[in-house]
Amino acid sequence: MxxxxxxxxxxxxxxxxxxxxxxxxxxxxxxxxxxxxxxxxxxxxxxxxxxxxxxxxxxxxxxxxxxSREETAKQVVVDQWEPVRRALVGSPPSGELEEPTLQGVTTALRDVMPLFRGDRFAELGAILPPLLRDAEVLAGLHPDGRAVRVKLMQLTGWLLTQTRQFDAAEMALERALDESADRLQGASTVNTQCWLLLRRGRLAEARELATEWADETEPRLSKATPEELSAWGGLLLRVSAASVRDNRPGEAEHAMRLAKAAAVAMGREYAPREDSLRTFGPVTVALKRAENAMIIDRPDKVLQLATEVPADKLRPTSNNRHRHLLDVSDAYARTRRYAEAIEVLQGIRNSSPQWLSNQSYARDILGRVVSKRRTLTPEMRTLADAVNLPM
Structure with missing residues (x-):
């Protein structure tokens, strides 16, 4: 044994x-x-x-x-996304089916957006395969079909990155970037690519890619549109995230200062037309400052910065708000305030259970709390099941 x-x-x-x-x-x-x-x-x-x-x-x-308990836990997630991966690499359906129309696929894409914003991953896993196949056919039938396919590939890449299906995410994002119609659309895809690289631990690649595109998209602040500020500022936040993780504090702080300047010029939280799953503005920058503090193991600073975040102005984007709350929970756990750490995790679970179940960060936090306890409360046991904490 x-x-x-x-x-x-x-x-x-x-x-x-x-x-x-x-x-x-x-x-x-x-x-x-x-x-x-x-x-x-x-x-x-x-x-x-x-x-x-x-x-x-x-x-x-x-x-x-x-x-391996970790591999056993991952396998459940991998199986869920097999149909989506097959749709990404498979051939279009045969001519026996009715040909998709631009209006039909566009309407379907619009109708699934609430599922993306609401982190309803199980439903997306069922809906995406036929939608991907229809978009593939449409791209060969209609002049505007390729634009629809690019948008769907961006969204699919984002979703697969979120759920740790990294190889499939890379494939979807590369296709989206290859077919991008303009610089801003390309920057949206690159932003997600940088996130994917960060999640894979490829820090130098993420920093270099984000820096290259940030330089190319830098606008004149006095004349910049919200779309331009959002694209530039979002890439700067990726530069900062990669740099702080790669032990380059000076580069991380410099990129964060530039991102803050873009946010001040923006003056509000903004969701770009080409990237409605991501926001940029003063609140987003504040959240990322707290994230950087957690990376350098400053839980005290995370908790202090959290009090300065205007929670009533947060837009409902899980990857910003809930990621920040995980940092807050982790800060509580590291300062031995275990009850508060559990309370924050419970709040995320109530708000977005499918998102939480895909976060290895949440499993790490709860695992540390559980390891300090001789017995678990019913709430802790429920959370352990919710985040797929290995037994």
Missing amino acids: SANIGERLRDVRKRRGMSQRELAIQSGLSLSLIRKLEQGERSDTRLETARRLASALRVPTTTLMAE
């Missing part, structure tokens, strides 16, 4: 809300054995013993054994 069985046994028992004594009674094993396993005094046990423990805990025996 794996040397990790004691750790896993303790984690699952806590998730089930059982004491060691209760587990001993329900499994028919000795309390002494369970204590020795959990404390690491014994690193192995017979398979039959593991089966009895698993039966009492209502989990498969393999949950207590040596398989």
